[in-house]
Amino acid sequence: MQKPIDLAKELWPVCRSITGQGVRDTLQILKRKNPNLKVKSIKSGRKIFDWRVPQEWNIKDGWVKNMDGEKLISFKENNLHILGYSIPINRVITKKELEGHLYSIPEMPTAIPYVTSYYKKRWGFCVEEVRRKTIMGQQGPFEVMIDSSFLSSGVMNYGEILIKGKQKDEIFISTYICHPSMANNEISGPVVASYIANWLSSQEKLNYTYRIVFIPETIGSIAYIQKHKNRLKKRIKAGFNLTCIGDERDYSYLPSRNGNTYADKVAKFVLESIKKDFKCYSWLDRGSDERQYCSPGIDLPVCSIMRTKYGEYPEYHTSLDDFKVVTNTGLEGGIMAMKKIINVLENNHIYKMNFYCEPQLGKRGLYPTLSKEKNQLEAKKILNVASYCDGWNDLVDISKLCELEFDEAAKIVKLLVSKGVLRNEIDRRSHLAKIKRLLGLARRFNKWWKTASSY
Amino acid sequence: MQKPIDLAKELWPVCRSITGQGVRDTLQILKRKNPNLKVKSIKSGRKIFDWRVPQEWNIKDGWVKNMDGEKLISFKENNLHILGYSIPINRVITKKELEGHLYSIPEMPTAIPYVTSYYKKRWGFCVEEVRRKTIMGQQGPFEVMIDSSFLSSGVMNYGEILIKGKQKDEIFISTYICHPSMANNEISGPVVASYIANWLSSQEKLNYTYRIVFIPETIGSIAYIQKHKNRLKKRIKAGFNLTCIGDERDYSYLPSRNGNTYADKVAKFVLESIKKDFKCYSWLDRGSDERQYCSPGIDLPVCSIMRTKYGEYPEYHTSLDDFKVVTNTGLEGGIMAMKKIINVLENNHIYKMNFYCEPQLGKRGLYPTLSKEKNQLEAKKILNVASYCDGWNDLVDISKLCELEFDEAAKIVKLLVSKGVLRNEIDRRSHLAKIKRLLGLARRFNKWWKTASSY
Amino acid sequence: MQKPIDLAKELWPVCRSITGQGVRDTLQILKRKNPNLKVKSIKSGRKIFDWRVPQEWNIKDGWVKNMDGEKLISFKENNLHILGYSIPINRVITKKELEGHLYSIPEMPTAIPYVTSYYKKRWGFCVEEVRRKTIMGQQGPFEVMIDSSFLSSGVMNYGEILIKGKQKDEIFISTYICHPSMANNEISGPVVASYIANWLSSQEKLNYTYRIVFIPETIGSIAYIQKHKNRLKKRIKAGFNLTCIGDERDYSYLPSRNGNTYADKVAKFVLESIKKDFKCYSWLDRGSDERQYCSPGIDLPVCSIMRTKYGEYPEYHTSLDDFKVVTNTGLEGGIMAMKKIINVLENNHIYKMNFYCEPQLGKRGLYPTLSKEKNQLEAKKILNVASYCDGWNDLVDISKLCELEFDEAAKIVKLLVSKGVLRNEIDRRSHLAKIKRLLGLARRFNKWWKTASSY
DSSP states (O other): OOOHHHHHHHHTTOOOOSSSHHHHHHHHHHHHHOTTOEEEEEETTOEETTEEOOOEEEEEEEEEEETTOOEEEETTTOGGGBOBTBOOEEEEEOHHHHHTTEEOOTTSTTOOBOOBOSSSOBOOEEOOHHHHHHHHTSOOOEEEEEEEEEETTOEEEEEEEEEOOSSSOEEEEEEEOOOSSOIIIIIHHHHHHHHHHHHHHTOSOOSSEEEEEEEOTTHHHHHHHHHHHHHHHHHEEEEEEEOSOOBSSOOEEEOOSSSOSHHHHHHHHHHHHHOTTOEEOOGGGOOSTHHHHTSTTTOOSEEEEESSOTTSSTTTTBTTOSTTTBOHHHHHHHHHHHHHHHHHHHHOOEEEESSSSOOOOGGGTOSOSSTTOTTHHHHHHHHHHHHTTEEEEEHHHHHHHHTOOHHHHHHHHHHHHHTTSEEEOHHHHHHHHHHHHHTHHHHHHHHHHHHHHOO | OOOHHHHHHHHTTOOOOSSSHHHHHHHHHHHHHOTTOEEEEEETTOEETTEEOOOEEEEEEEEEEETTOOEEEETTTOGGGBOBTBOOEEEEEOHHHHHTTEEOOTTSTTOOBOOBOTTSOBOOEEOOHHHHHHHHTSOOOEEEEEEEEEETTOEEEEEEEEEOOSSSOEEEEEEEOOOSSOIIIIIHHHHHHHHHHHHHHTOSOOSSEEEEEEEOTTHHHHHHHHHHHHHHHHHEEEEEEEOSOOBSSOOEEEOOSSSOSHHHHHHHHHHHHHOTTOEEOOGGGOOSTHHHHTSTTTOOSEEEEESSOTTSSTTTTBTTOSTTTBOHHHHHHHHHHHHHHHHHHHHOOEEEESSSSOOOOGGGTOSOSSTTOTTHHHHHHHHHHHHTOEEEEEHHHHHHHHTOOHHHHHHHHHHHHHTTSEEEOHHHHHHHHHHHHHTHHHHHHHHHHHHHHOO | OOOHHHHHHHHTTSOOOSSSHHHHHHHHHHHHHOTTEEEEEEETTOEETTEEOOOEEEEEEEEEEOTTOOEEEETTTOGGGBOBTBOOEEEEEOHHHHHTTEEOOTTSTTOOBOOBOSSSOBOOEEOOHHHHHHHHHSOOOEEEEEEEEEETTOEEEEEEEEEOOSSSOEEEEEEEOOOSSOIIIIIHHHHHHHHHHHHHHTOSOOSSEEEEEEEOTTHHHHHHHHHHHHHHHHHEEEEEEEOSOOBSSOOEEEOOSSSOSHHHHHHHHHHHHHOTTOEEOOGGGOOSTHHHHTSTTTOOSEEEEESSOTTSSTTTTBTTOSTTTBOHHHHHHHHHHHHHHHHHHHHOOEEEESSSSOOOOGGGTOSOSSTTOTTHHHHHHHHHHHHHOEEEEEHHHHHHHHTOOHHHHHHHHHHHHHTTSEEEOHHHHHHHHHHHHHTHHHHHHHHHHHHHHOO
C-alpha cells in the first residue's frame, strides 16, 4: 500500500493556486485514492457574501533570461518562482525595472518565498536572496516571460467526499488545496484527509455521516459556506480543519470562535491523551478556514487540528517547507490523531443504568466473591463508570470523571451493556439535540445576558 | 451518664453480620439508649433492584483443634476468626486442606483480617500470620467445626429512629451495623448516631424532622431505598452517612455524587470551621452507603462525615481496629461535628430587611452616637450582615460573605429580628423548595446541556 | 478657565453639615459653575424608610476663652473646632467640665479631629492634642460659647443637575456635601462631579441622560432614594459614587453589593486601563452612599470611584486633610478617570456584521494586496474585531477579547461601519434591556437557586 509520504510526493510538483488546472490535477490525484471524491466547480465572477469568485488563472511557463539567453529564473525549476496570479508578460526590461519585480527574504538567503497577488494585477518572480544578488550583479537588460492567462468564464474547483453513516448528522473535515510546492502548508492536510477518507470508506458501519472537503483556502470555504449554509448549520455535529499536519514537531489545536463546541471538547480531550502538553492556540492566532466556519452567524462547531501551526515554524511559506519538514512519521501522527478523534466521536454515547442503586457485579462474575481478593481494583473501575451513567454524562465526561482512557471506559460500558446493567441512550440524545437546536436562541440570549449584565 | 466509649465497648463483643442474631442484639443495645428506636425487618429472598436479600446467617461456635484436642483457633476468642457467612462444617481434614481455608495478612503478622464471602458458599478461618505459621508447623490432621446456619425464611434487620420537628422535611442520618468486633469501622458510627439521636430527642423544639437509620451496609441501604424511595426523594433536605468517626486522627468528608447538594454545602462549611484543612475526598474514593444514596436516579443529598476514612488507616478491617484506634475523645469529636452540622441546619434561614436602605442602628442603641467612638467595629458587622439579608442568601452564605463564624452571624440576625430590622423568610424558602422540586427537570436538563455542548 | 483646585479652595471655608446654610452656600458656589444645577429641599422631620430628616442646624460662632478674655479655641479660625451638630451654650465652666467636652487625637498632636453627634444632643470642641494640653495647663474657669441653632421647620438641601441625552436611560453620579473644611473627603467629590457636569453640558450629543446629585451623605442618599425609588430603578443604567477623588496617591474602586452590574464592568475595565493594579476593595470595605444605593431591594448598579479611599490615608477626617493631600493634578486625575468611564459608556455599543464570513478588506483598501506585506498586523486587528461583532459582545467585551485599547477598538468599529461591514445594534440592545427588566425576577431566582442548591 502507498505510504502517506508517497502520496505527498506525488502531489508536490503540481502548481496549485486558488483556481486553475493545478487544482484540478490535484483533485485527480486525490480521486485515485478515493474514487468517491466528487470534483465540483463554482463559476468565476459569482458573488459570495462580501466576495466574488476570481477569474481562473493558469500558467504554462515563466522565466527571466539575460542577454546571453541564459535562464536566470525558471518556473519549471520551481513553481514558487512565479508570483501567484501573475499577469502574462513577454518583454525586454532594464535591470532597474526587473528589480522592482523580484521578491526575496534577505534573512533567509536560500529560501524562495511564497508570494501571491490575488486581488491586484501584478507580475513578479520570487527568488532566493543569493540568486537575487547574482542577478543584480549582472548588466541587463533582461528578457522576462510569463505565460499565464485569466479566464473570466472559468471556474473555481473543489473536491468533496461523502461517506454515509447511520445518522444524517455529519462530521465535517476541511482541508485546502491552493498552495504550490510546499509540504507542511499545505500538502500534509490533503494527504491526511485523503487517508482518513479512505479509512472511513473501509469501515463496516459508521454512526455519523462524514463529509470531507478539499477546497481553496478562504475564498473556497466562503463559497462552500454560501452554497451549503443551511445544510452545514443543520447537520454538522463536529468539524475539523486540517492544516500543517505532517511534521514531527508538535500537536496543536486552535479553537472555534467561542471555544466551547462539541468539536472543541473532543479535540482537546483526544490531543491531551496523545500529548499532555499539546499546544493550545487562541482564536486570535487563527489564520485558516476556521475564520469562515466560525464567523458570526455561521458559528459551525469547527476547530483546527495541526502538528506545527502555520507561521510557527521557520520554513513556513517558503521553498524550505519541503520533505525535510514533512515526513512519513509526521503524516502518520496526524492520521493517528484524526483516527482517535473519530473513534471518540463514533463511540461517545450516553448511557443509563437499567435499575437503581449499584449493580450486583458478583452474580455477573465481575466482583470478587471473597472480600479481600485482588481484583477489587477492576471492580472499582466498573462501579465508577456505572455510577456516572446517569443519562446526562457522555463517555468523554465519564472518562474524565473516572480518570480512565476513553477506550478503557468504552470497554467497560460495552461489557455492562452486554450484562444488562446499562442501556445506550443515544436516541434520546439525538432527540434532545433537536430540542437544543430549537433552543438555540435561548443559549444565545443567555450569552448576551451574561455579557451585558456581568463582568 | 454513660460515656460514648462505654457504649462502644458494650457493642464490641457482639458478632454482627449483614443478617442474623448479632444485628438484633446490636439493635437491642442501641434501643436501651434510644427507646424510640424501632427494629424493622425485610424477608430473605426479597428482590431489591439488582439484588436479593440474602438468607439469614447465624453462628454459635467454631474452632480448629489438633489431634491432641488442643483448640488452635476459636470463634469464642475473637469472632473475626470465622470467615463471614461461613457454611457449617464438622470434619477431620488434612493440613493441606486446612491451609486453603486459612486467611491471614503476611505483612501484618499479629492482625486477624476481616474477611467475608456473602455471595459464594465457603467456609474458612481468619488468623494472625504468626498463628497460621504455628499451625502449619504441626502435623495434622485437624478437626474443624463451624456451627453456623442459613435460614431461607429469615430476615434482614435494621433500626430506625424518627424524631419529629416542626417541618415534614427530614434530615437523614445513616450508619451501619454489619461488622463484627472492630472499633472505628464500624462501632464508632452507631455510637455517634446513637448519641446524636439521644441529644435530638432531648431538644425542646426542632425545625426539621430527623430520621436515623442503623442498617447493614450496601444490601441494607439498597433495601431501605427500595422500600422508601418516594419518601426519601420527597422529604430529605440533607443526609449524612456516618462511618469511621471515632478516632482522633483527622476530620474528613466524602461528597455526594455531584458534590453540590445542600448536605455538601453545610458539611464543608462546618468541617472547615472545625479544622481548616479537613480532608476532602472525591466521589472516586467512596466505599460506603453514599454509593447507593447517590446512585443515578436516586441522587439523595447525602455525603459522608468521617474522622479517618475506611481504608486510610493501617488497622482498617483487622482485629487491630480496636480501642487503641477509637477513643472517647475521638467519639466526642465526631459527636461534636454532627451537633455543629445540626446547629447550622436548624438555624440556616433566609432573612429579609423590613425596609429599604440601611437600618438606623443609633435609635436602637446599636450605633455609637459620637462619630469617633470605638464600637464602630461591632456596628459594621451588624450592617454587613443586614446588607446581605436580601431574601436570597441563607445564613451560611452570609457567614461566608461577612467572614463571620456562623454563631456570630446567627446572633446578629436574631438581634436584628428582635429589633424589627429583619424578618425570617423561612416560609418562602420552603415554598420555593416546592417549585425547585418541580423544576428538577430543568436543572438536570441544564446539566446535560452544559455537559453536551461545552467543554 | 478656573482650575479644579481653585473651585476646591473656594468651597473650602464653608462650614457644611448634613443640613443648614453651609450646604446652601456650597450649592450656590457649585451653581455658578453649572447654572443648570437645581437646589432641592426635604422638610425636617420627614420619615424616610427607617430614618427621619433631622432638624436644620446652623452655627454662627463658637469659642473658648480663659478668664483673661484670650480666645483659646475659635470656630472662625477653623470650623472643625466645633463638634458637628453641637447644641448652643454660653457659660462659664470649670476646667474639669471643659475637659469632658474636648476631642483630640493623642497620636496626631497637630490634627484637629472631625467629630459629629447628629443623633444625640451634645456640645463640644475638637482640638489639636497640643492645644488641649496647653488649655489643660491653664487654671480655669473658662468661658464657652457656641452660637448654634436647631430648626424643626427647617429643611435638608441637595443639588441636582440633569443633562439630557438621546436616551431616557440615565447615568447617575452621586457625591456628597456635608463635611466642613476637609479636602479629599469631601471637597474633591463635588469638584470632580462639577467639572464632569460642566463638560457633559458642553457636549454636542450624548447618548445617555446624565443625572448628577450633590447630597448630604447617608441621610441624603436615603431621602433621595425614598423620593425617587421608581425612577431610579427604572432608568439608571450605571451609577458612580464619587468620593476622595482628589489626591495623587492611587486609583481605587469599591463594587456594588453583588459586584456584577454594568457600572462595575465599565469601572473595572477603565480603571485597569489607567492603572493595571488599581486598588479593588470589597463590599465589606464600603462606607459611603453605595451602602444605600445597593441596599437589598434597591440594588442600583452603583459602584464607587476613588483615588485614595476614605479611612485609608492618615489625614482622613482631620484638619490635615487639606491641600497638601488634594492637588490640582490629583483632581485632574479624577476628572480624567470619569471622562474615560463616560467615553466608554457613550461608545460601548453592540455591532453585527452585514454579511456572513470575513469581510473582504482588500477591496476597501484595508488589506495588503501582496501576501507578504507589512501592514498585515493592522488588518489582523480589524479582522479580530469584526470576528467578535456577532450582535452579542459589546465593545468592552471586544476590547478585552482582542486585547486592544477601547479607543482603538472603537476606531476600528467606526471605520468598519463607514465601510459597510458592520452595523450598530444599539436599538436591539435597548429593546432587550426591556426584556431584561421584565426578566429581573428570573435572574434573582437563578441567584437564589444557586445559593440554595450548590456550594
